[in-house]
Amino acid sequence: MADVTLRKVVKKYDDVLAVRGIDLDIADHEFVVLVGPSGCGKSTTLRMIAGLEDITDGDIMIGGDIVNDVPPKDRDIAMVFQNYALYPHMTVAENMSFGLRLKRYPKAEIKTRIDEAARMLDIVELVDRKPKQLSGGQRQRVAMGRAIVRNPKVFLFDEPLSNLDAKLRVQMRIEIKKVHQKVRTTTVYVTHDQVEAMTLADRVVVMNHGRIEQIGTPNELYHKPATKFVASFIGSPAMNFIPCRLEESGGKLHVRITDRLAFPLPPARAARYQSVSRTDRLLLGLRPEHITEASAHPEPGVENFDTVLDVTEPMGMETLIYFALEGAQICGRVNPNAGAVDGGPLRLAVDLNNMHLLNEGTGAVI
Amino acid sequence: MTSTVVIDKAAPSRPVQLRSMSRDRAWALKWSYFFLTLFAIFSLVPPLYMVITSLKTSAEISAATNPWWVYHPTLSNYVELLTSNQFLTFFRNSALVSIFVVTITMLISVPAAFALARMRFWGSATLATGVFLTYLIPETLLFLPLFKMFAAFGELTGIQLINKWYVLLIIYPTLTVPFCTWIMIGYFASIPKELDEAAIIDGASWFQTLTRIFIPVAMPGLIAATIFAFTVSWAQFLYPLVFTTSTDQLVLPVGIVTTLIKGDVFAWGQIMTGALLGAAPPLIIYAFLMDYYIAGLTAGATKG
Amino acid sequence: MADVAIERSATAPRTVRKRASLRTALKRKSTAAFLMTLPLILLIALLVIYPAFYSLHLATLNKSMQRFIGLGNFQFLFKRETFWLVVEQSCIFAITAVVFKALIGFIVAHVVHNIPAKGQRKWRGMLLVPWVIPPAMSTLAWLWLFDPSYSAFNYLLAGVGVDRIPWTGETGWARFSVILVNIWFGAPFFMIMYLAALKSVPDQLYEAAAIDGANWWQRIWYVTLPMMRNIIAITTLFSLIVTFANFDIVRILTAGGPLDRTHMFATWAFRIGIEGGDIPLGASVSLFMVPILAIAAVFILRDINKRGNEA
Numbered sequence: 001m002a003d004v005t006l007r008k009v010v011k012k013y014d015d016v017l018a019v020r021g022i023d024l025d026i027a028d029h030e031f032v033v034l035v036g037p038s039g040c041g042k043s044t045t046l047r048m049i050a051g052l053e054d055i056t057d058g059d060i061m062i063g064g065d066i067v068n069d070v071p072p073k074d075r076d077i078a079m080v081f082q083n084y085a086l087y088p089h090m091t092v093a094e095n096m097s098f099g100l101r102l103k104r105y106p107k108a109e110i111k112t113r114i115d116e117a118a119r120m121l122d123i124v125e126l127v128d129r130k131p132k133q134l135s136g137g138q139r140q141r142v143a144m145g146r147a148i149v150r151n152p153k154v155f156l157f158d159e160p161l162s163n164l165d166a167k168l169r170v171q172m173r174i175e176i177k178k179v180h181q182k183v184r185t186t187t188v189y190v191t192h193d194q195v196e197a198m199t200l201a202d203r204v205v206v207m208n209h210g211r212i213e214q215i216g217t218p219n220e221l222y223h224k225p226a227t228k229f230v231a232s233f234i235g236s237p238a239m240n241f242i243p244c245r246l247e248e249s250g251g252k253l254h255v256r257i258t259d260r261l262a263f264p265l266p267p268a269r270a271a272r273y274q275s276v277s278r279t280d281r282l283l284l285g286l287r288p289e290h291i292t293e294a295s296a297h298p299e300p301g302v303e304n305f306d307t308v309l310d311v312t313e314p315m316g317m318e319t320l321i322y323f324a325l326e327g328a329q330i331c332g333r334v335n336p337n338a339g340a341v342d343g344g345p346l347r348l349a350v351d352l353n354n355m356h357l358l359n360e361g362t363g364a365v366i
Numbered sequence: 367m368t369s370t371v372v373i374d375k376a377a378p379s380r381p382v383q384l385r386s387m388s389r390d391r392a393w394a395l396k397w398s399y400f401f402l403t404l405f406a407i408f409s410l411v412p413p414l415y416m417v418i419t420s421l422k423t424s425a426e427i428s429a430a431t432n433p434w435w436v437y438h439p440t441l442s443n444y445v446e447l448l449t450s451n452q453f454l455t456f457f458r459n460s461a462l463v464s465i466f467v468v469t470i471t472m473l474i475s476v477p478a479a480f481a482l483a484r485m486r487f488w489g490s491a492t493l494a495t496g497v498f499l500t501y502l503i504p505e506t507l508l509f510l511p512l513f514k515m516f517a518a519f520g521e522l523t524g525i526q527l528i529n530k531w532y533v534l535l536i537i538y539p540t541l542t543v544p545f546c547t548w549i550m551i552g553y554f555a556s557i558p559k560e561l562d563e564a565a566i567i568d569g570a571s572w573f574q575t576l577t578r579i580f581i582p583v584a585m586p587g588l589i590a591a592t593i594f595a596f597t598v599s600w601a602q603f604l605y606p607l608v609f610t611t612s613t614d615q616l617v618l619p620v621g622i623v624t625t626l627i628k629g630d631v632f633a634w635g636q637i638m639t640g641a642l643l644g645a646a647p648p649l650i651i652y653a654f655l656m657d658y659y660i661a662g663l664t665a666g667a668t669k670g
Numbered sequence: 671m672a673d674v675a676i677e678r679s680a681t682a683p684r685t686v687r688k689r690a691s692l693r694t695a696l697k698r699k700s701t702a703a704f705l706m707t708l709p710l711i712l713l714i715a716l717l718v719i720y721p722a723f724y725s726l727h728l729a730t731l732n733k734s735m736q737r738f739i740g741l742g743n744f745q746f747l748f749k750r751e752t753f754w755l756v757v758e759q760s761c762i763f764a765i766t767a768v769v770f771k772a773l774i775g776f777i778v779a780h781v782v783h784n785i786p787a788k789g790q791r792k793w794r795g796m797l798l799v800p801w802v803i804p805p806a807m808s809t810l811a812w813l814w815l816f817d818p819s820y821s822a823f824n825y826l827l828a829g830v831g832v833d834r835i836p837w838t839g840e841t842g843w844a845r846f847s848v849i850l851v852n853i854w855f856g857a858p859f860f861m862i863m864y865l866a867a868l869k870s871v872p873d874q875l876y877e878a879a880a881i882d883g884a885n886w887w888q889r890i891w892y893v894t895l896p897m898m899r900n901i902i903a904i905t906t907l908f909s910l911i912v913t914f915a916n917f918d919i920v921r922i923l924t925a926g927g928p929l930d931r932t933h934m935f936a937t938w939a940f941r942i943g944i945e946g947g948d949i950p951l952g953a954s955v956s957l958f959m960v961p962i963l964a965i966a967a968v969f970i971l972r973d974i975n976k977r978g979n980e981a
Contacts, residue, residue, distance in 0.1 A: 052563050073569035085560035089582040098578075099568035150568075398784045405778050406796045408854065412811035413799060415822060419814060433822035478710035485703035493707060495971065500718050502908070502967045504915030506936035507960070510943045510953045511721035511728055514735075540717045547710060572702055601804030603918045604936075608944055619806035623922060634814050641807040652802045656795055659802070663859070664866040 002063030002076075002153040002186060003028045004049060009058035011044050011210075018044045020210040021058065031180050031187045035197035036207035036233070043158055045207070046190045050156050051075050063153055078147035079156040082163060084139045086131040086146075092118075093127040096146045110149075117148040120182060121175070137168045144176070148183060155180075157189040161196060173199055194234050198222070206230050223354075228363035231285055231356060237320065237331045240291070242284040243360065244326075246276055255284055255357070257326055266301030266353055273357055276366060285356030285365070288320065291332030293340075294347040301353040312340045321346065413645070419638040420444070427634050443639040453640065455614055456621035459531045460644075463617055464599040466535050471542040471595040476588070479550030480576050484562060494551060501544035509608050512537060516609070531615045537605050542595040549594075549665040553587030554580055590662030593655060597648045618644040729954040733947075743954040756933045757958070762845065763934060764914040764962075767852040771913075772906055774853065775860020780890075782861070783868045794865065801858040809922040812851045813838075816923070838924050841931040848932050851919050856912075860905055867901040868894065904973050907966045914962055935959050 004026040011019040019041040026032045034042040047053040049060055051072035059066050067075050078099075086095050096117060097110045118124045121141040131139055140160060147155055157176075161169045177200055180187055191197055197204045198218040206213040206221065206229070213233075214226040225231035231239045244257045253270040256262040265273065276282070294304040310329075313320040314336060321332045321340050332348060334340050357366045419427065421439045431437060447453045481487070482494045516533060520526045527533040557580060565575045581588060606620045613625060622640040626633060652659050732739045747753045782793055800808065815822050816837035824834040837847045871894060879889050895902075917936040920926065926933035926941060933941070935958055943952020 050563075050567060052566070072567045077567065079564070079567050081560040081564060083558060083560055085558065085564040087561065087564075087579055087583070089585075098565075098570075102569045102574065146564075146568075394784060398781045401777070401781045402785070402793050402797075405774075405781075406793065409797050409800050409858065412808050412815065412854070413803060415815055416811045427820070430820060433820065433825050474709040474713060477706035481703040481706040485699060485706075487700040487703045490703070490707075493711070496714065497710065499967060499971070500714050502911055502963065502970065503718060503722070504911060504936075504959070504963070506915040506917050506939070507725070507956050507963070508718065508721045510939060510949050510956060511725035512717070513944070514728060514949050515721060515724060537717065539713055543710060543713055572699075597802070597804075601806065603804070603806040603921075604940070607921075608940070619804055623806060623810070634817075634820075637810055638814060641810045645803040645807045648802050648804065649799070652798070653795075656791075656798075660794075660798070660862055660866075663801075663862055 003030075003061075004154055004186060004188065005059075005061040006045070006049075007059040007061070009045070009048060009060060010056045011041070011048060011053060012056040017210055019048070022207075022210075022212050024205060024212065024215070026186060026188065028186055029184045031189065031200060031202045032205060033189045033191060033197040033201035033203075034205045034207055035191055035194055036213075038192055040207040041210040042190045042192075042205075042207045046156055046158055046188055049154070049188060050077055050079050076153040077156055078150045078152040078154075079158065080140075080143045080147050080160045082159040084131070084143040084163075086139055086142055088131050091128050091130055092123065092134070092142050092145070095131070095142055096127075096149045099146070099150050113149040113151070114145075117145040120148065120179065121145050136164050137172060140164065140172055141175070144179060148179065151185075153186065155185050155187040155189075157187065157191075159191055160189075161191070162193070169196075176200060195236065198234065204234075206233060208233075224365075225285075225356070226365055228283070228285075228358050228365070231358070231365065235287060237288050239356070240284075240286045240288065240328065240330045240332075241358070242286070242325055242328050242330065244282050244284040245280065246273060246278050246282065248278070255282075255352075255355075257284065261305060261325075263303040263305075263350060263352055269301075269352060269355065269357075273366065276357070281360040282366075283358040283360050285358055286330075286350060287354065288331045288333045290351040290354045291321075291330065292349055292351070293334040293338035294349040298349055302349050302351050304347055304349045306345060306347050308345050309340055309343065312342055321348075413642075416638045416642045416645075419634055420642050422635050424633060424635055443635045444643075447636060447639050447643065452613060452625065453621070453643075456616055456618045457643070459616060459621075460600060460618040463531060463534045463538065464596050464647075466532075467538040467542060467599040468592055468595045470535065470539050471546050472588070472592065474539065474543050475547035475550055475591065476581065477576065479547045479554055480580055482547070483551045483554035484580075485572070494548075497544050497547050497551075500540075501548060505541060505602075505604050508540070509604055512605075513608050528609055529611050529615055531606075531610060531617065533609050534599075534602075534606060534617070537609065538599050538602060541602065542598050546591040546595055549591055549662060550584065550587055552665055553584040557583055586658060586661060587665070589655065589658045590665060593651055593659050594662045596651065597659075600648055725953040725957060728950050729957055731950040733950060735950060743951050746951070747954060752930045752933070752938070753955075755930055756935060756938045756955070759845065759932060760914060760934050763849055763852070763916070763920075763932075764910060767849050767856065767913050768906060768909050770849075770853045771856040771860050771909060772902070774857040775864055775905075776902075778857070778861045779864035779868055782865055794862070797861060798858045800855050801862075805855050805918040806922060808855065809851060809919050812847075812854075813923055816847055839928060841928060844924050844928055844932050848920050848923050851923060852913060852916060855919065856909060860909065863901055863905045864898065867898040871897045900973055904970055907970045907973075911963050911966050915959055 004024075006022055006024040008021045008023060009019060010017070010021050022041075022045065024032075034045060036042045044053060048055050049062075051067065051070060055068055059068055061067065062075055062077070087098065090098065093114050096114050100110045100113065114127065115124075118127055121144060123138060123141050123145060126134060126138060126142070131142070134142065143160065160176075161172050164172060173196060176189075189197075189200060198221075201218060203215060203217055204221050205215050208229050214221060214230045216224070221230060221234045225234065225239075228241070232241070242257055244255050247254050247256045247262070249262075253265045253273060254262040255265060298304060307323045307325070309321050309323050311322045313322075317336070318333045319336050319338070319340050321334055323330055323332075334346070334348075338346065340346050358364065359366060415434075418434065418436055420443050421436045421441070423438065423440055423442065426436075426438055478497075482490050482497075513528070516527050520528060527536070561579060561583070562575050565579045570578065601619065602617075603619045603623075606617045607624075610616055610620065613621070616624065618640075622637065622644055626637045626640055728735070729743055730738055730740055732742070778797060782790055782797070785793070814820075818836065818839055821834065821837060823837070827833075827835065836843050838844045875893050875897070876889055879893050884892060914934075915936055916934055917940065920932055920934050920937045921940065924932045926937050930938070935955055939952040939956040941952075942955060943949045946952070
């Protein structure tokens with residue numbers, strides 16, 4: 001068990017900067033997920049923690065020791081790979097015990113650990129099979145078992161679920177969470193799937209272009225994104241961005257979208273945005289759940305407006321609606337009974353209490 | 367073939383187009399079998415003729431009866447050869463040379479292939495290409511300079527290697543190592559990178575990764591390479607012809623060709639028996655490990 | 671030197687330690703890799719590359735190898751009629767044999783591919799037998815089949831009233847015989863390569879072509895051949911090298927006769943260099959194989975690299 005610290009870690013491949021100096025503190029027992037689009041440097045970061053890649057600059061510490069030059073085997077880590085990387089010529093038990101056997105653990109000890117891990121992962125009856133005879137989900141369990149028996153300081157997961165089908169992925173996600181609750185080992189988990197990140201993590205690290213965009217709990221990231229990238233990356237369907245600017249009219253601060261459409265800001269928001277320049281090109285960020293059907297008695301900060309829908313997507317418990325506003329495609333979520341039809345008119349309400357205001361140029365959330 | 371017939375009977379109302387198609391196919395199949403039989407006869411006539419002749423006495427051969435038929439089958443040729451010290455010496459030399467060459471080849475090519483496939487270092491790509499080019503250099507280009515080199519080496523050091531069967535242990539690897547390295551590079555390269563990373567994290571050294579992961583996983587390739595090295599060593603004719611002359615140093619192919627063909631008095635029964643016995647080890651390996659044999663054969667071009 | 675200097679400077683000890691040990695780690699890995707390839711490098715350098723250049727040197731010496739005679743050996747060769755016979759025969763032999771091997775291999779591969787899958791193994795097994803038998807051994811069988819007085823072929827031909835054929839005794843027939851044996855030995859290799867290539871062509875491609883209305887011939891021309899182009903090229907070039915440098919078959923079947931009419935570079939070099947004791951002249955003869963080999967090798971390498979890039 002140990003904490004993991006990254007200090008100004010840089011990775012350069014020839015002339016390409018893959019990781020541009022990141023700082024990260026991962027506490028003991030914590031489950032941290034690195035998430036971002038492909039090529040954002042998340043896998044490279046993980047592989048540097050594992051010791052599979054040299055670091056170009058900076059320091060990596062595991063349990064307080066600098067491990068920059070420590071070979072992977074001496075870092076006391078375990079890793080689960082995307083394609084499982086099970087040794088095809090070994091049985092499940094041999095796969096799980098390979099590391100222990102290399103370290104010459106006593107046979108009895110190895111057996112206890114394998115039994116324990118197999119029981120935890122519900123693969124007791126599979127221990128004598130070869131990887132070929134296992135399903136994808138079972139292979140994934142074995143790969144995790146191989147990590148667990150080592151009892152390492154840190155678990156590293158490199159997109160472990162992306163080779164599984166959607167249903168199995170959900171199941172294994174829960175499985176991973178359960179295992180972590182039991183063994184409480186510090187875990188660094190890499191994925192490109194924001195749902196996986198949100199559901200698994202104690203804290204999520206959103207990465208983009210080799211930099212950390214934001215670190216926070218899933219809820220923080222969702223409700224208080226720091227940048228446009230985070231705002232758009234987290235949440236599905238993604239947050240809507242509507243070009244707008246601020247204007248003063250009738251003594252109240254409004255967010256103006258078109259000549260005919262402007263919403264007055266609720267007092268709390270108005271106070272926060274008072275100092276923003278009225279000439280800046282801004283983006284109004286609204287999550288789909290904050291664009292709903294209008295009600296007869298809107299709450300304060302909720303404003304109604306009329307629109308014509310392009311497309312509707314009934315999802316059962318809700319209906320997703322799409323319409324155009326100022327050249328932007330907007331998505332909203334309405335009640336299935338709200339009368340939304342393809343091409344039909346609908347009166348909608350926006351909840352400005354949950355709005356975000358972004359600077360269009362810098363992408364920063366104001 | 368049977369299935370198309372069944373379809374025709376079971377569904378007489380099928381469109382004409384379809385029926386003529388299946389009839390076409392039946393004809394194509396008949397022609398295929400005709401050609402196959404023809405080619406198989408062409409392929410198997412020489413070995414079969416070896417068997418036929420090997421079962422004849424010299425008297426029957428020189429009597430010029432029907433050469434394709436054995437009237438008085440006998441195993442005397444086999445008995446004679448298998449009890450002849452000379453022939454057994456050839457066989458022993460061949461076996462020793464082949465086994466040692468296979469061992470040497472594997473000891474050289476497997477680590478080299480691993481290094482070339484996995485441990486990128488300065489010049490490794492060039493070296494891999496060079497290995498393949500070496501494989502393309504035929505032995506007929508090198509036998510004279512090599513002969514002279516070994517003669518000069520003998521004069522220089524007093525260690526006479528020419529006319530000793532074990533000189534072949536030094537020379538044969540030039541024929542086997544390049545190709546074996548080449549196909550092992552292919553097999554090793556097809557092992558996913560994550561597998562050695564997993565091994566490294568599990569605490570394996572490079573050497574352990576090779577012996578405990580790569581070699582077992584690439585076993586089919588290893589078997590194919592071994593078969594290749596063995597058959598090449600067993601069949602090689604030019605080098606032993608050049609480098610060995612005393613009858614106790616000869617390997618099987620050269621031994622049979624040089625000792626059994628005595629002037630004009632051809633002992634054809636014995637020659638064919640000897641040739642058959644000389645062909646037996648590769649044929650037996652082929653019979654039991656055909657898939658590996660073919661994998662090794664095609665690997666050179668498909669693994670590139 | 672540089673390492674020592676850096677380690678002595680005490681300004682930034684931590685980063686220095688890191689850099690230095692990183693370098694040694696790097697060194698360790700490449701050293702290990704180098705050591706693992708060292709036997710291979712030594713083998714190739716000492717027993718392939720060195721002798722290859724040594725034969726260039728040998729070719730410039732006189733018979734007793736004491737005097738440098740420059741291009742004297744080559745001048746001598748150019749004036750000998752036998753040399754030109756060897757050139758002619760080597761080209762006829764290699765080209766004819768390779769063309770027929772490729773053609774027969776292609777047909778047989780198709781025929782095997784055409785029959786139901788469960789029978790393919792058996793047929794393929796039989797058809798590959800010529801390639802498995804050591805050529806020196808199988809050529810003995812052919813030698814006996816071609817025997818001047820006891821030829822089993824002539825016996826069959828006599829049955830249908832054809833005169834006995836001097837298989838190895840007359841220039842034309844002897845050339846035919848060595849080529850025939852080479853085709854017999856080498857065609858299975860083409861067959862097995864083509865068969866592997868045919869198996870790798872996805873069935874959907876043929877089905878798509880059939881739906882597009884392509885007939886049997888058009889399917890071969892527009893689907894099979896383009897898909898197999900690379901394998902055909904590599905196999906043909908490879909076989910060209912091996913056939914051109916052939917020794918075993920000619921040596922055993924005719925030993926170059928009658929009257930040197932079936933000599934190849936390899937067998938003639940052996941006759942001159944080993945049997946005649948003129949190693950420099952023999953080396954000069956075998957050097958004439960180099961241009962053909964080099965051209966073929968360049969094309970093979972190009973194809974192999976192309977395959978690598980595509981993959």
